[in-house]
Amino acid sequence: MADSNERYESMVRKLKEHGYKLTHQRLALARVLSVSEGHPDVETIFLRLQDSFPTMSLATVYRNVMLFKSFGEVLELGFPNGRNRFDGNKPFPHPHVICIRCQKIIDPDVGSLKDMTEEVADITGFVILTHRLDFFGICSDCMTEKV
Amino acid sequence: MADSNERYESMVRKLKEHGYKLTHQRLALARVLSVSEGHPDVETIFLRLQDSFPTMSLATVYRNVMLFKSFGEVLELGFPNGRNRFDGNKPFPHPHVICIRCQKIIDPDVGSLKDMTEEVADITGFVILTHRLDFFGICSDCMTEKV
DNA sequence: TTTGCTGCAAATAGTTTGCAGAGAC
DNA sequence: GTCTCTGCAAACTATTTGCAGCAAA
16 A cells, blocks of 8 residues: 555645645545545445545545646546545556455456557557456455345 | 357347237347347337338337346446447447547457456455446547547 | 536436246247 | 337435534634
């Protein structure tokens, strides 16, 4: 896991560089995103912020998560069920392993896709900008649990 | 591309095996899905069906695409924007290359992810059931087009 | 003081569901 | 003739937007 203080500083720097105001809400959100324990969805981020920031609204969470995403400071993982999840700790493409029972998401340390990306570019004539690789399965906790 | 007649027969067989009725709507949908030219979204499938089937409703498309998906006869590609797309021609995990300008999706012929899947299972302790690999970029048509 | 930001509530868009009539077998 | 399926419209859910008041700089 990346150093979350560095991540936080980077987010704050991007706000300043782009001329956005440093509101309490944005700073609190940057704090939560920079840790991003467990790849939270918007609801989870909202709940974590309410602990320290009771007046926070959902709309503000959406607006500012998207703002940080536009700076490349947050990676959005979209899902068909509409509960997208966010990673502000490692905001660059990397593989995910997702438990289809408990929805846990972890980051495995595996080799990069650089070779395959080049192969795909050669074959298809696309200019490849990014990628997404998810493995779906059942985590060991859920495997040992009674049904 | 797989043989679309074989795919169609397979879909019809699954309907019979599971005791579902062979309605005109389901057969027409199976025909469209078995070709799946261009990984259509629900709206596109709906429009294609209306040519030959003017009374078709969107709800019926949704219900039956999901029915075929439950048989493993259709692969759903979910996207954060909510316009999910479907592949009834190759309903098993395979890489996709997606143009972020024109939304075209193509299937590149690249090596499998078998080795990486095993590596991920070893590292994480997950039982890996499926995966998804998408490359995002700009296709050659869109690259040469004027902005 | 100025300008951008937040919170609220209403709007939006894709998808799902309840129900009465239609159709497969 | 029976029982599932369809079409319609309303419901649902995550997200976005308009707007009036608030707060950062």
